[in-house]
Amino acid sequence: xxxxxxxxxxxxxxxxxxxxxxxxxxxxxxxxxxxxxxxxxxxxxxxxxxxxxxxxxxxxxxxxxxxxxxxxxxxxxxxxxxxxxxxxxxxxxxxxxxxxxxxxxxxxxxxxxxxxxxxxxxxxxxxx
Numbered sequence: 177x178x179x180x181x182x183x184x185x186x187x188x189x190x191x192x193x194x195x196x197x198x199x200x201x202x203x204x205x206x207x208x209x210x211x212x213x214x215x216x217x218x219x220x221x222x223x224x225x226x227x228x229x230x231x232x233x234x235x236x237x238x239x240x241x242x243x244x245x246x247x248x249x250x251x252x253x254x255x256x257x258x259x260x261x262x263x264x265x266x267x268x269x270x271x272x273x274x275x276x277x278x279x280x281x282x283x284x285x286x287x288x289x290x291x292x293x294x295x296x297x298x299x300x301x302x303x304x
Contacts, residue, residue, distance in 0.1 A: 209293045210234035210247050213286060217249060220285035221261065228253045228260045249286075 214232045221229035231253035238245045251261035267278035 205296070206236045206245065206247050209289060210236060210249070213247070213249050213289050216285040216289055217251075217282065220281045222264055222279060222281060228264065231261075 211234070214234055217232045218229045221232070223229045228251060231251045232249065233252065234247055234249045236245070236247055251259055253260040261282070263276075263278075265278050265280065265282050268276055270276060
């Protein structure tokens with residue numbers, strides 16, 4: 177049995193892709209997604225005093241020093257070591273033995289932003 181392989185063309189697109197990755201020129205708009213996420217979270221956070229909704233922030237990590245890149249959204253409203261944003265999201269017990277159920281406000285607020293970011297990343301890594 178004989179097998180013949182032939183090819184034509186070059187690896188120009190592949191080489192260009194890896195050069196962009198190596199130069200950390202990928203995912204440069206993470207700050208825009210971070211800011212958009214902060215706005216979405218702030219407007220979706222249930223507010224009594226407004227402290228939790230005004231405490232959202234973000235940081236981009238790993239852009240120049242690692243093989244991974246990401247965004248972390250944070251909320252600095254913490255009481256006795258516990259994130260108030262998490263208590264609102266997941267619910268919590270009360271001092272008198274009651275329970276306050278969680279309100280899923282983070283996932284609906286972030287879904288459109290994360291979906292758009294995923295589409296943009298896909299376009300960026302498949303760009304020729």
